[in-house]
Amino acid sequence: MKIQFLGTGVMGGSRKNTSFVINDSILVDIGSGVLNQLRVTGLDVEPISTLVVTHSHCDHFSELSFFLHRRKIKAVTSGILNNLVIVGYKGMCEDIIKLEKVFFGDKIEPTDLFKNVNFVELGHDEIYSNENVKITAFAVSHGDVSSGYIFDINGKTLGYSGDADLCDNLVNKIPCANNWIIEATRVERIPNWHLGLIDVEAFATRSPNKTFYVVHRSDYEPKSTNKNVLFPNDLDVVQI
Numbered sequence: 309m310k311i312q313f314l315g316t317g318v319m320g321g322s323r324k325n326t327s328f329v330i331n332d333s334i335l336v337d338i339g340s341g342v343l344n345q346l347r348v349t350g351l352d353v354e355p356i357s358t359l360v361v362t363h364s365h366c367d368h369f370s371e372l373s374f375f376l377h378r379r380k381i382k383a384v385t386s387g388i389l390n391n392l393v394i395v396g397y398k399g400m401c402e403d404i405i406k407l408e409k410v411f412f413g414d415k416i417e418p419t420d421l422f423k424n425v426n427f428v429e430l431g432h433d434e435i436y437s438n439e440n441v442k443i444t445a446f447a448v449s450h451g452d453v454s455s456g457y458i459f460d461i462n463g464k465t466l467g468y469s470g471d472a473d474l475c476d477n478l479v480n481k482i483p484c485a486n487n488w489i490i491e492a493t494r495v496e497r498i499p500n501w502h503l504g505l506i507d508v509e510a511f512a513t514r515s516p517n518k519t520f521y522v523v524h525r526s527d528y529e530p531k532s533t534n535k536n537v538l539f540p541n542d543l544d545v546v547q548i
Contacts, residue, residue: 362470
């Protein structure tokens with residue numbers, strides 16, 4: 309499984325908003341700056357067959373509408389409109405329509421933009437799968453509605469916490485993936501909102517055979533005494 313980090317930071321930080329691509333075709337989270345990062349990698353929108361969204365906060369969601377518009381514009385040029393699956397939390401579709409109306413006005417007809425798009429809303433422990441990936445959602449504690457995910461591709465497993473405070477649903481899912489992309493906005497936890505690096509280090513101590521890639525980082529010094537806690541930078545590529 310190939311993972312390319314498009315961004316590893318937070319709003320207002322020195323790095324791009326957290327987002328990553330799996331096997332050049334599964335895009336996870338789409339906050340501001342993600343489309344440009346996709347183009348930097350040479351992917352753009354065409355290779356993306358699955359788009360996964362954790363929650364509707366702007367640093368994870370705001371360029372979804374622009375992605376759909378760029379997809380449509382590129383299709384006019386090429387004559388090809390590939391199928392796209394958008395996987396997300398319960399209520400995602402309504403939020404996408406609201407976002408579209410905010411950006412482009414009530415006269416925009418969303419159904420035209422949604423051609424060849426399949427929307428999949430997942431609740432806790434619900435699963436979406438196709439020939440390329442199995443995705444299991446789980447609820448996390450962060451605002452109103454937010455999801456983490458387990459990706460299973462050819463027996464390789466990757467967990468993504470999304471934005472999450474320490475909660476039972478996340479703790480119980482740690483054994484389900486051998487590798488984790490996990491947020492730690494600061495060194496200390498932000499109660500009700502974000503994990504801290506100290507939480508990730510605790511996970512790594514309890515699960516010494518797992519690797520934790522720390523993202524959604526503010527500009528603290530990225531270091532850990534645990535060799536399984538790693539700090540990727542924007543555009544880094546790893547193979548698991």
